[in-house]
Amino acid sequence: MNIILMTIFGFILDLILGDPYSWPHPVKLMGKLIDVIDKKIEAGDYSPKKQIHLGIWMWIIVVGTTGILTGLIMYLAHFNYWAYMIIGTYLAYTTISVKGLAFEARKIIKSLKKDDIKTARYQLSMIVGRTTDDLNEEEISKATIETIAENTSDGVIAPLMYLLIGGPVLAMIYKAVNTLDSMVGYKNTRFKNIGEASAKIDDVFNFIPARLTWVLMTFATLVMRLNFKEAWQVGKSDHNKHRSPNSAYPESVVAGALDLQLGGPHVYFGDVVKKPFIGNDSGKTATVKDISKTIQILYVTACITLVVFCAIRLIFV
Numbered sequence: 001m002n003i004i005l006m007t008i009f010g011f012i013l014d015l016i017l018g019d020p021y022s023w024p025h026p027v028k029l030m031g032k033l034i035d036v037i038d039k040k041i042e043a044g045d046y047s048p049k050k051q052i053h054l055g056i057w058m059w060i061i062v063v064g065t066t067g068i069l070t071g072l073i074m075y076l077a078h079f080n081y082w083a084y085m086i087i088g089t090y091l092a093y094t095t096i097s098v099k100g101l102a103f104e105a106r107k108i109i110k111s112l113k114k115d116d117i118k119t120a121r122y123q124l125s126m127i128v129g130r131t132t133d134d135l136n137e138e139e140i141s142k143a144t145i146e147t148i149a150e151n152t153s154d155g156v157i158a159p160l161m162y163l164l165i166g167g168p169v170l171a172m173i174y175k176a177v178n179t180l181d182s183m184v185g186y187k188n189t190r191f192k193n194i195g196e197a198s199a200k201i202d203d204v205f206n207f208i209p210a211r212l213t214w215v216l217m218t219f220a221t222l223v224m225r226l227n228f229k230e231a232w233q234v235g236k237s238d239h240n241k242h243r244s245p246n247s248a249y250p251e252s253v254v255a256g257a258l259d260l261q262l263g264g265p266h267v268y269f270g271d272v273v274k275k276p277f278i279g280n281d282s283g284k285t286a287t288v289k290d291i292s293k294t295i296q297i298l299y300v301t302a303c304i305t306l307v308v309f310c311a312i313r314l315i316f317v
Helices: 002-017 026-043 048-079 081-095 099-113 117-125 137-184 196-205 207-223 228-238 248-258 288-316
Strands: 266-268 271-273
Touching (some): 002 099, 002 137, 002 288, 026 048, 026 081, 026 137, 048 081, 048 137, 048 196, 081 137, 099 117, 099 288, 117 137, 137 196, 137 207, 137 288, 196 207, 207 228, 207 248, 207 288, 228 248, 248 288
8 A cells, every 4th residue: 555655646746846956866967977977888998798788787787877876775774664755755746757848848839839940959959869950840849749649658658567466665766767868768879789788678678668658648639629430440450669668658559549640750969860750641731739739648548557556556455
């Protein structure tokens, strides 16, 4: 029951507070550790094979350190029930990102409404790995929609699943895995060797959450009275149209629900990455209204997921 309460209170805290930039956050510490190790590897004149091996060691150090420290903190907090609950709730809160994701997307909406494309491009660059310098308004809208959809799985469904399976310790381990992938898991010249292990292991950790997101997000479109039938059909037909085995699951649902075509070629660190298109080419232009609807799908999916996962844990654990 303690884990359920930590998860619920952590979820509520996220809805209220989001991710204040000035607050201490475990992911920031993970990012600093990854950056230090990555720079040391980059500074050495290592062969591609050696880079792969060092990338594995980076993964072990970052994930191992995260799991050990979180486990130690939770163990020491056992001296007092309230201390245990408060610390556990705070750690749970830091693994969930509903309001933070919505907040970043709404900043882009405001800039686009003001026709401030330059600011919108910069704001988008803060939440995606692709190059945004030459994107027009529709491309910015599509990229924002894709990011919200994909991060509904990575930033909400997966953390909630791991929280309710293994509490803050397992959820923090997941965040370390996901942070490694977001920082070094690119298949370009710079990271293809160093980040190979991080990218592949992240795919494993997100395999089940992505498919659960497909089902839960599709149900959310039904609750919201969006195009549920198309969301389900595109989800079935296009869930594998991505270089990642997981990312297209949430993106395809949103594409179907909003009657949009997402995906396609993107530029990452100067390299053009060819990706298949997701959704039917209806000719519809993506707008800020579609971004707002995707944010609504995010919130409804998150709430449905919390209820479903908590109920499952109550019944089976």
